[in-house]
Amino acid sequence: xKYIKSTALAVLASATFATAATACEITLxxxxxxPDGYPTxxxxxxxxxxxxxRSGGRICVEVFHSxxxxxxxxxxxxxxxxxxxxxxVSLGPFNNIIxxxxxxxxxxxxxxxxxxxxxxxxxxxxxILAEFSNHNLVGLAYYDGGSRSFYNSQKxxxxxxxxEGLKFRVMQSDVFVDMVDALGGNATPLPYGExxxxxxxxxxxxxxxxxxxxxxxxxxxxxxxYTLDQHLIVPEVLVMSxxxxxxxxxxxxxxxxxxxxDAVPVMRELWAxxxxxxxxxxxxxxVQIVEDIDKAxxxxxxxxxxxxxxxxxxxxxxxxxxxxxx
Numbered sequence: 001x002k003y004i005k006s007t008a009l010a011v012l013a014s015a016t017f018a019t020a021a022t023a024c025e026i027t028l029x030x031x032x033x034x035p036d037g038y039p040t041x042x043x044x045x046x047x048x049x050x051x052x053x054r055s056g057g058r059i060c061v062e063v064f065h066s067x068x069x070x071x072x073x074x075x076x077x078x079x080x081x082x083x084x085x086x087x088x089v090s091l092g093p094f095n096n097i098i099x100x101x102x103x104x105x106x107x108x109x110x111x112x113x114x115x116x117x118x119x120x121x122x123x124x125x126x127x128i129l130a131e132f133s134n135h136n137l138v139g140l141a142y143y144d145g146g147s148r149s150f151y152n153s154q155k156x157x158x159x160x161x162x163x164e165g166l167k168f169r170v171m172q173s174d175v176f177v178d179m180v181d182a183l184g185g186n187a188t189p190l191p192y193g194e195x196x197x198x199x200x201x202x203x204x205x206x207x208x209x210x211x212x213x214x215x216x217x218x219x220x221x222x223x224x225x226y227t228l229d230q231h232l233i234v235p236e237v238l239v240m241s242x243x244x245x246x247x248x249x250x251x252x253x254x255x256x257x258x259x260x261x262d263a264v265p266v267m268r269e270l271w272a273x274x275x276x277x278x279x280x281x282x283x284x285x286x287v288q289i290v291e292d293i294d295k296a297x298x299x300x301x302x303x304x305x306x307x308x309x310x311x312x313x314x315x316x317x318x319x320x321x322x323x324x325x326x
Contacts, residue, residue: 024052024060026252028244030086031075033067033192035216039274040088040143040236041065043267047238050259059252061086071191073172080136082243090145090236092171100131101237102309103318105175107302108295110233110322113144117268119325120235124318129237136242140260143236144271149228151214152206153199156290157227160184160297169195169207178305179231180208183298192217199223208232212271215278220287227290229298 028048032041041063048061069075069084072093079087094101103109110116119125120142129139150157152166164184170176172189180187188204198204199222206223208231214220238260245253283289310319 025058026055026060026248028059028061028085028240028256030061030063030088031069031079031084032063032065032088033072033075034065034088034213036065038065038212038216039267039270042270043143043263044086044088044238046266047259047263050262051255054255054259055252059255067193071193073191079239079241082136082241084241085244086140086238086240088143088236088238090171091234092173092176094237095173095175098128098131098135099312099315100128100318102175103315103322104128105173105232105234106309106319107179107231107305108299109319113147113233115325116144116233116235119322122325124321124325128318132237132239133242138240138242138245140238140240140257141264143238143264143267145234145236146210146212146271146275147228147230148208148210148232148234149226149230150206150208151219151223151226151287153223154205154225156225156288157229158290158293160301166206167204169198169204175305175309178308179302182301182305195219196222210275211278211282212274215282220282220285224286225288225290226282227293229293229295231298 028051030044030048032038032044034040044061044063048063051059051061069078072089075084075087076089076093076097078084091101091104095105104120110119125142129142132139150163150168152168154166155162157163160183165186167186167188168180169190170180170187171192177187177189190198190204195204195207196218199206199219206225207219209217209219214226220226240256245256248256306319310316
């Protein structure tokens with residue numbers, strides 16, 4: 001059944017690709033669940049512009065935004081199969097595929113955005129990107145995913161006690177599920193595209209995400225309470241299908257890798273601007289924002305999550321290395 005499903009996805013994706021313009025010698029087709037204009041989408045477009053210029057027009061990137069090729073779980077599978085060439089995905093869905101990515105999804109592992117940047121731009125970040133090659137993927141670059149916080153339709157969350165019994169959508173990651181459970185909530189893994197209607201109909205009470213996602217998805221329209229507990233600062237990742245990668249010459253591989261890296265500063269600049277604009281829009285809409293919250297009890301509650309998911313010596317070493325980065 002899994003093979004049949006994968007094949008069906010491949011056929012559907014191929015049909016979509018067939019309609020796309022392919023003016024270049026090599027067209028790399030890229031997937032993103034976010035809408036057109038979102039910082040991650042624009043960053044990949046910028047990467048494409050760099051590639052086209054540096055290759056003399058031989059290599060182009062075509063971005064399929066707004067989940068045109070499916071939700072993240074399905075697009076990861078398609079990328080591993082070689083149907084999709086490039087894919088921008090949160091690291092969360094990779095947690096159950098590539099063990100090392102778990103460390104970036106651990107609650108409160110990063111002290112702030114600057115700390116996260118220093119980690120992913122350094123040795124730890126490169127080491128984890130290298131792990132993708134064992135799963136039919138090539139890790140190219142990290143993007144910002146902002147600070148993730150809880151929002152819901154029921155009540156303001158001022159403490160852990162307010163989370164008790166609330167149903168929160170999480171990404172399909174055991175770490176995320178265990179994080180919500182440790183806080184007393186009920187974790188419900190769902191595709192990103194189902195969150196709005198699920199909150200609206202009461203299937204779930206809320207979710208957790210950053211300012212731009214909370215705003216661009218329209219979730220703020222159905223979830224009027226947002227608590228800035230900032231439990232996660234999970235990077236996003238740009239990956240390439242290993243099958244697609246191996247079709248390129250060594251020189252073209254170097255062009256792709258460098259263009260991906262060079263698009264990161266652009267993404268970060270766009271992200272900072274978008275984060276500010278999204279926050280302003282959400283506040284103007286009348287969403288109740290809880291800012292003054294004691295994070296210490298939230299951090300303390302994460303001990304069981306670390307004990308469960310950081311078992312191997314390798315993961316323990318990665319956690320120590322991350323904490324040592326200034």
